Amino acid sequence: MSLSLLIVEDDEELATQLGEQLSLFGHRYTIIGDGRRANQMIATTHFDAVILDRILPMIDGVTLLKSLRQHNILTPVIMMTALGQSRQKVEGLESGADDYVVKPVDPAELNARLQALVRARGWTDNRxxxxxxxxxxxxxxxxxxxxxxxxxxxxxxxxxxxxxxxxxxxxxxxxxxxxxxxxxxxxxxxxxxxxxxxxxxxxxxxxxxxxxxxxxxxxxxxxxxxx
The missing domain is CATH 1.10.10.10 (Winged helix-like DNA-binding domain superfamily/Winged helix DNA-binding domain)
Structure with a gap:
C-alpha cells in the first residue's frame, strides 16, 4: 500500500535519508522542519500518516500532537525520538500518538508499522x-x-x-x-x-x-x- 507521508524532523539530513528509504517502499513524502509549519500543513493537507519527531523548534512534537487531537485531527501519527525511556514513550502515547519508535529507525520496521497502523485505523473506523x-x-x-x-x-x-x-x-x-x-x-x-x-x-x-x-x-x- 503506497502512502502519502509527512515527515516532521528538524534534522534535514536525517529527514531526507528517511524519506528516501521510505520511498523505496513506494511511499510519497513531504518534509517539514518545525512544529508550527507542520501544524498548518496537517490542518490543510491530507496525509495517510505523520512521522513526528518529539523535539522540534517552534512547537515541540508533544505539544503539536495534543493540539491536533484537541482539534479532532485524527491523522495516524508515529512519534520518533532519540529518547528511549519509558516516561517519554508514555507521554507521547498519552498525547495521542498511535505508535512510537526510537532512533535510529529501521526503515523496514517503520514501513511495517506504518502499513499496520493505516490498515488498523481503517478497520477501527469502520466497526x-x-x-x-x-x-x-x-x-x-x-x-x-x-x-x-x-x-x-x-x-x-x-x-x-x-x-x-x-x-x-x-x-x-x-x-x-x-x-x-x-x-x-x-x-x-x-x-x-x-x-x-x-x-x-x-x-x-x-x-x-x-x-x-x-x-x-x-x-x-x-x-x-x-x-
Whole structure:
C-alpha cells in the first residue's frame, strides 16, 4: 500500500535519508522542519500518516500532537525520538500518538508499522466488532471466535489475539516488536522466544483440519497472513 507521508524532523539530513528509504517502499513524502509549519500543513493537507519527531523548534512534537487531537485531527501519527525511556514513550502515547519508535529507525520496521497502523485505523473506523475475512479464515473480535473453512478453531485467548492482529493486517508484515506491544503490552524484548512459541502453536491449530500454513515468516522482520 503506497502512502502519502509527512515527515516532521528538524534534522534535514536525517529527514531526507528517511524519506528516501521510505520511498523505496513506494511511499510519497513531504518534509517539514518545525512544529508550527507542520501544524498548518496537517490542518490543510491530507496525509495517510505523520512521522513526528518529539523535539522540534517552534512547537515541540508533544505539544503539536495534543493540539491536533484537541482539534479532532485524527491523522495516524508515529512519534520518533532519540529518547528511549519509558516516561517519554508514555507521554507521547498519552498525547495521542498511535505508535512510537526510537532512533535510529529501521526503515523496514517503520514501513511495517506504518502499513499496520493505516490498515488498523481503517478497520477501527469502520466497526470495532466487524468480522474479518481473509481467504478461508474468519475472525470475529466481538465473539472472540475464529473459523477456518467453516470449522471452529480452538484458540486460547492469547492465540486468538495473535491471529486477530495478523488477520487485521493481512498482506502486510507484522513485526515481532509490534506483536509484543499489541498482544502482550510489552515495550521490551523478553529473554524467551515468546512470539515464536505462540506462532508455532497457532500454526498447528490453523492446520488442524488440513490446508496450507497461512502464516508467512519474513526473515528478520516478522510474520504475515497471506492477503
Amino acid at each position: 470495532a466488532d466487524e468480522t474479518l475475512r481473509v481467504g478461508d479464515l474468519v475472525v470475529s473480535p466481538a465473539r472472540h471466535s475464529a473459523w477456518r473453512d467453516g470449522k471452529a478453531l480452538r484458540l486460547q485467548k492469547t492465540e486468538f489475539k495473535v491471529l486477530a492482529e495478523l488477520v487485521r493486517h493481512a498482506g502486510t508484515p507484522v513485526t515481532r516488536a509490534m506483536l509484543l506491544e499489541r498482544v502482550w503490552n510489552y515495550d521490551f524484548e523478553p529473554a524467551t522466544n515468546l512470539v515464536e512459541a505462540y506462532i508455532r502453536r497457532l500454526r498447528i491449530k490453523l492446520m488442524e483440519f488440513g490446508g496450507d500454513d497461512p502464516v508467512v515468516t519474513i526473515r528478520g522482520l516478522g510474520y504475515m497472513i497471506r492477503g
